[in-house]
Amino acid sequence: MKKKKSKLGHEGASALIMLIPCVFFLCVCSIYPICWVLRWAPYNYNGTKATFTGLQNFQRLFTDKTFWEAVLHTFEYAFYKIIVIIPLALIVTVLLQQKLRGSNFFRGVYFMPTIISSAISGMIFTFIFATKNGILNAILQKGNLITEPIKWLTSGDVVMIAVVVLSVWAGFGNYMLYFTSGMSSIDTGLYEAAKIDGANGVQIFFRVTLPMLSPTLKIVLQLALLSAFRDYEAIMILTQGGPGNRSMTMFLYNYYLIFGQSNSAQPQIGYGALCSLMAAIIIGLVTMVYLRVSKKLDDVI
């Protein structure tokens, strides 16, 4: 490195100096925590006392039902979230493209939830989903859509729906904007041509819009995947992973391991570090599989 520096010249030296803040942040916020995680993974560490336990944590990981259930729930959550949020965002984008009155207004409204902290939106939905005094059940009952109130947050059968509703509400504005920006780069001439050929709206969508949007779609899907696997803040506030761990996701479980859960579990930092590593690996694998599949699809099309 030193050798290089002498060749850097004045410009290179200032460039490196100007990079100091961002390299500092990189080391502190990204690299250091990962080293720390690697270091503590083979320890039994409760915050005050650490004992080296070798492979014990690994054994526990492979037999820990809760963790693997959490992994399963994460996949389930990501799947539901994506199959709702992407089509919804896409449809909304296309509709708003039709130059209806107030398109910009609608766009602004749909995007609004994304500026609200997930901590606050989680809280808002706790109120809305409350069984007896929540307004959602009140509306559904008034409209005679249900006879008994639904236990949105306390029944394992429906809690995933509640969690996904919140995440779609909070996030689809983002994806709408991604698509809008992708659409704006499509050559309008293509639409004209399709119209002259006598294609109707639906045909145009499938024959022109969708193929032309596929590069955008690919990136957006990847972003959606990543973010769905990483979501846990709002879930933590909405359900704390309950009932019966039914909405426990990987990251949420890891958080509880690392910081403990007041009234019910003490921190198990070493084991939590190992689970976090496992989670990172799982997300890495998912990303890789996704990239491979999307490439294959490209070849086919």
Add this chain to the structure above:
Amino acid sequence: MNEGKAVYSAKTKILRALLLLLLVLLAAAVVFPVIYIIFGSFKENGELLRGGINIFPEKWSIDNYIEAWKTANFGVYTKNSILLALGVMAGAVFNSTLAGFVFSRSKLKIVNIVFYTIMAFMFVSVGSVTLRPLYMLAAKLKMHKNLISVILISVGAGQATYIFLCKGFCNSIPKELDEAAKIDGSSFFRTYWNVILPLMKPIIGTVALMSFRQGWNEYMLPLVFTMSNPKMRPLTVGVNMLKNVGDGTAAWNIMFAGAVIAMVPMICIYIAFNKFFMSGMTAGAVKG
């Protein structure tokens, strides 16, 4: 697509009306939770507890706000939230314009490597666990008792996106400007400061807004950092902490008021600047 307001057939007109209706319904569903909370925060606790279908309060009262402000420390939380958001904004703008410029202009290999390392870490997700080592680190440096460490970590954790945005923007600024400045004898840093930075105003606006939002909405990070120091809590943490309290101040009415206090300033900023928010999002994610 560019037929303008041309003549529509009757069928198209109906179709368009239906579409409009659909969009209106969706918009209603999207704003409903926010509206519900805002009006709900003026209800008396009894009414909230009974539930029901009314959105508007039977009896308007601002007692919830007064109580929240008095008993639940919301004054302090609000001040902390503002400091946090402004701090993150300043840090992010400073760091990302600087780095974005260097990444865009420098041809050094090492600079490139740093850039790709930063981008690569966007895809490494160990999640919440990172907060523990960072907290311990801050504690060792005796920096865990003020918001500075929270601000720095927030800036660091979000830097990749902003740097990416600024680099993209710098790439679109003609290199000839640099060349000209260089010929005039301007140093690398001077070029950044005098020539490029003024041209970066639009992207600075975007980064500023996005990072302000990030700071204002930050939750897990301040949650961990303020566990042993309640006076440092921002609104997001303070409001949610109410859930665990057991001394009569954690009933729904106070939490409603708290949620509104935490949410409304951000919404106002959004209404004022929503174009920038949206352009920032799109520029960051897909183009660039």
Add this chain to the structure above:
Amino acid sequence: MKKVVAFLVAAVLVLGTLAGCQKPTPAPSTDAPAASTEGAKKIDPCTIKFWTGDRHDMEYIKTHIDKFNAENQYGIKVEVEFLTDDVETMYKLAYQTGDAPDVIGGSNKTVETYGGDYLLNLEPLAAADETYKKEMEIESRKYAYKNWDPKRNEVYCYFGAIRTGTRAEYNIELVKAAGYDKLPTKLSDYIDMAKKITEAGKGEYYGIGFTSSSPFERFCEQVAMNSGITWCYDYKNGKFDFSGYKPIIEECKRFISEAIAYPDEQGVDNMRALFAEGEFALWQNASQEIGVFTEQIPITKFEWGVGALPTLTGEVKGSLDCLVQKGYCITKTSKNIDAAWEFIKYMQSLDVLVGYCEAGYSAPLTNAVRDKYDASKAGRMGEFQAAAYDEVYPSYPSVNLTGDNYRKTLWEAVLGNTDVDAAIADCNKRYNEALEADIKSGDVLRVVIPDFDPMHPGAGTIEFRDK
């Protein structure tokens, strides 16, 4: 290619920082200073920090701290922090970072959560002070694994008051409307009554409510104690045993499966507010409820009563564990031990404690307080007076548990999310494994009371074994 290089560099950086990673800081070990037994102490003016997890008595405590600050002869200033949540985590984090307070409130979990790693042994200080020694009955108020660690033979605080075991508070109107004059004593009847009320409510109100904050502890556990069942720790054999819960969990499952309970478990305060609003008829909690229902969330809409919890058979066969309260510990990092001790002596002086109980915050514990205490001043607290079956249990050893504690695990079974037998077996396994491991490593001693009597849990002869 660029990316490959980038990753390589990242890897190198990672390794580099790895080398820099450090071991955790060992807990700073200050030796317990010998109690100063010299007659006239000299204490320099100083400021001490005091943290407490109690908030319900905030005003009373604040008043007396102000009084102490104004009146003490040494110029000691006390700064108090009323922490709203999870004091233990906050304290531990603060301790690791060197910001721990001087004095921290002691509770029944003092040894379990802090213990000798964090706290100063107060016995020498207390024994040297005749008044304190007598009034606080320090000889007989050593509760194993509550304030006293038998392994180190250290006492970290002395308690000033107790909270009674759980009682059932009920909405008299709703209970009457369902055809009952008083609460049934048998658990199954109790549930039947709750069911009748829920049915009468037709979705408007419910028979009973549970909070999301440790519901198992507030109901099932207390019912088990009152029924004389081994509710957590088998004192006779010195191991954990949760098998006794089976009949109780089976009964309590009806609350959920028959949709008797208020359909949401919300935070404690909101559940209280819902009770005060008449949304459900039965609510279980201990004596700190008084202040809440008379001051913070006053019940104005109906008459409410206080009754005993039901038991499995209808007969009381065991005592309820009372929470010991108002203890004060000095932390090992404190630099102002003498000043802190002055403060503690003031807060636990007879007048302050009697006033505390008469204000309705707690029930008296020591004889000195009981003699001076005038129950008529305590308002509705009278209904929560310690009953014959309210007693302080000897604590069992706290263990280094992996996973959720029994309260959460077993409540999941009540909710029907897990199988009852599996949940009980899981708890038995994890708790006993942890116990054996901790005994083996020397962290704790096994507590055995061969002549344990659930009606008089404190009366047995307690043995501590290191095997």
